[in-house]
Amino acid sequence: MPQLPAAFITSVEQVTGFRKEPFLAVHASGEQVTSVRFNPAKKALLEGEWLQQQQQGPLQQVPWCNEAYYLPQRPMFTFDPLLHGGVYYVQEASSMFLQHMLKNTVGTQTAGLKVLDLCAAPGGKSTLLASYFTDGLLVTNEVIKSRSGILVENMTKWGAANVVVTNNDPKDFTALEGYFDVIVVDAPCSGSGLFRRDAAAIEEWSIDNVALCNQRQQRILADILPALKPGGWLIYATCSYSAEEDEQIMDWLMQSFNLHNKAVDVPVEWNVVATQAPQSGATGYRFFPDRVKGEGFFIAAFQQQDGTEFHGRKKMxxxxxxxxxxxxxxxxxxxxxxxxxxxxxxxxxxxxxxxxxxxxxxxxxxxxxxxxxxxxxxxxxxxxxxxxxxxxxxxxNLQKITLGPDDALQYLRRKEFAVNIAGKGWTMAVYQGITLGWMKLLPNRVNNYYPTEWRILKD
CATH class of the missing domain: 3.10.450.720 (Nuclear Transport Factor 2; Chain: A,)
Known part of the structure; x- marks a missing residue:
């Protein structure tokens, strides 16, 4: 991988928890960590044992997230029909700490809560939120139109019926003052936490970009915070190590809004670093790849102390x-x-x-x-x-046909394959108990209705 910028190392040497030599060593090692988080609703439908079939043995669980596991090597996910059926999401392990934050802030009584994932594409945190708030309403938003398409795809595959996907700028939510019980802002950032797995992030990093991201993060938060109801929770996260995007943003939030910062219990053996903002003393949590089995990440929680409940008129x-x-x-x-x-x-x-x-x-x-x-x-x-x-x-009780691995991949490529079964009309293509989509049985052929834009292009 490219050498880490000297200006970056200098800029983070005073960051809480940074250890220069181990940090450089883990980035030079070439090690890659692969983790997946299962969809609890669909994992229960599996007719096969995915973990044993794919990995030949028990896996190490991600300690801070239910249904999440590390894989000993990275398989060709594209050719696993269960991924396309929404059985699991390939997600960076550190970012799954969101679940632990939710348990220690919102709690487990989630009925009737309205939740916003503001910067959501491609959908990793949104799928986690959909599984956590099964009896709430999840609004998952992406401002960039081209990226909102992959968000729709991933939320569709996850299968939850209580999800709304929007394509809006944060300022568009100003009409919803005091509306949301929980707002997650995984803010656009300089991306230094992704250096180990994304060489392009190294090339794009600069001190100027860190400063630009700090200003963008403040704008996003200032635009969206009025939409958080009194007593509601803001979860702020970045994949940056920079204090300008982490501790300084915590200070700015505490100085600019009437918020209460929440420190949560974190087991020592997890090796997550608790850090305090220098002026307000607000606590956040930083992940270093030389300390945890995951990438760089930062997260903090705040509770709204004032504002008004939403009183807008609703329509049928x-x-x-x-x-x-x-x-x-x-x-x-x-x-x-x-x-x-x-x-x-x-x-x-x-x-x-x-x-x-x-x-x-x-x-x-x-x-x-x-x-x-x-x-x-x-x-x-x-x-x-x-x-x-x-x-x-x-x-x-809808009509189904169970496909083997080869036919399932042909189906996902939107190609033809033979089906030796009596029947006609709309039929679900199923693999190991998981539905992949529709096909239509006709007297002489099978019409494949898998979405053209989602099909596997590789052979």
């Missing part, structure tokens, strides 16, 4: 027609309290308790995805959506 989300609702309901697990609404020819579903919230968000923001798209009404038929296939709400 216009319901889908009775006929369309009846058609859509036949594709969904019975008994789930869902609200069906129309978007052009499509019928979508969201938990009943969130339909007014979706109507409000639709008025204030640009929505890329809301709930689950059940399908498009074509005359007297409903053409099921790919979102429905990957969701956790599709009807358990």
């Amino acid at each position: 989300l216009p319901p889908a027609g009775k006929t369309e609702t009846k058609m859509a309901a036949e594709w969904v697990t019975p008994g789930i309290p869902l609200y069906y609404f129309a978007q052009q020819e499509h019928v979508l579903a969201i938990a009943e308790q969130w339909q007014e919230e979706v109507a409000l968000l639709q008025k204030q923001l640009y929505l890329r995805k809301a709930g689950v798209n059940i399908g498009a009404v074509k005359g007297k038929d409903l053409v099921p959506s790919h979102e429905l296939a990957l969701s956790l709400i599709h009807h358990p």
Whole structure:
């Protein structure tokens, strides 16, 4: 890997927890750490034992995150159908510390909470939040339009029905004053925490960029903090070692807003470094790759002490027609309290308790995805959506065909393959108990409906 900039080393020598020689050694070692976090809802559906099949033995768990494991080597994830089915997410281990912060701030009583992941693409923290707040509403946002597409894809694969994906600038949330119970800001940063795994981050780093990021982080936080309700939690994170983006931002937050900083219990054996901001004494947590099995990361938690609860007028989300609702309901697990609404020819579903919230968000923001798209009404038929296939709400008795590894990959490449089974019509392609998408059985062939833009391009 390229040599670390001398200006960078000088700039972080006084940072709490920095040890020059071990830090340089671990970056020179070429070591790569691979970790995955499982989707609890889909892991339970597996017919095969993924961990044993892939790795031939027990794996080391990431200590601060449930359902997360280190892999002894990095497999070719692209060719694992379970990744495409949303069974797990390949995520950097240090950033999974978000779960520990949530347990020690928000707690485990999450029913009815409204959560915003502001800088969300590609979706690592959002998938973690979706699994943590299963009975809340998650709004996951990405300001860059091109990156919001991969966020939609990853949230669709995760399958949660209580997710809204937006594509907005932080200042667009000003109309939602006092609305969110939790806001996660994994802020754009200078990226020094990624030096070990991303040589481009080394080339792009500079003192000027650190200063620019500090200003950008302040703007983002100033724009979004009014949307946090009294008593709500702000979780701030970066993948930077620089005090300008970490401790100085903590000081700025404490000086500029009425916030209470929260220190959390962290077992000593985790080797996570607690650091205090010099002026306010606020505590944050920094991860060094020479101390932990993970990359560079920083995280801190704050609780809003003032502000007002959201009092904006809410509206009903216009319901889908009775006929369309009846058609859509036949594709969904019975008994789930869902609200069906129309978007052009499509019928979508969201938990009943969130339909007014979706109507409000639709008025204030640009929505890329809301709930689950059940399908498009074509005359007297409903053409099921790919979102429905990957969701956790599709009807358990829909027609399915179980594919082996080779056919599953052909399906994911959107190529032809033979199916020797009687039947016709819409059929779910399933691999090891996990749904991958739709195909349609015809008398002489199988039509593959895997989304063209998501297909595997490699052979």
